[in-house]
Amino acid sequence: MLPRLHHAAIICADYARSKQFYTETLGLKILAENHRAERDSWKLDLALPDGSQIELFSFPDAPKRPTRxxxxxxxxxxxxxxxxxxxxxxxxxxxxxxxxxxxxxxxxxxxxxxxxxxxxxxxxxxxxxx
The missing domain is CATH 3.10.180.10 (2,3-Dihydroxybiphenyl 1,2-Dioxygenase, domain 1)
Structure with a gap:
């Protein structure tokens, strides 16, 4: 019924820093990058070799994770x-x-x-x- 994961979504604090980490350090391929002006938000679609994806989002003033x-x-x-x-x-x-x-x-x-x-x-x- 659920054959594989399509994507995981991540909200980052610093878009440029996270984009560099996921693309350059981890080597994920950019599928699409869009700025959503109405939300002052970036959305970066990244591909893993098996076809699954990570969506990287930026939002102004997103709350921090409470604990880890x-x-x-x-x-x-x-x-x-x-x-x-x-x-x-x-x-x-x-x-x-x-x-x-x-x-x-x-x-x-x-x-x-x-x-x-x-x-x-x-x-x-x-x-x-x-």
């Missing part, structure tokens, strides 16, 4: 990666702090967390194919 990471609502976004060590090396070279690798107690998969410029928790989850 256990506030109600979206807890984090997880990206499936084949080589977690290579992605961590890329992020570290870009001055992004990455937490130590953990092991999922149910799947034995390796995973870790890092944050976007607004502190949104992002996860790398290593997926290996047999």
């Amino acid at each position: 990471p256990e506030a109600q609502g979206l807890r984090h976004l997880a990206f499936a990666v084949e080589d977690i060590d290579a992605v961590i090396a890329h992020l570290t070279a870009a001055q992004v702090e990455v937490e130590p690798i953990r092991i999922d107690p149910y799947t034995d998969a390796r995973f870790t967390f890092f944050a976007d410029p607004d502190g949104l928790p992002l996860e790398l989850y290593e997926v290996t194919t047999p």
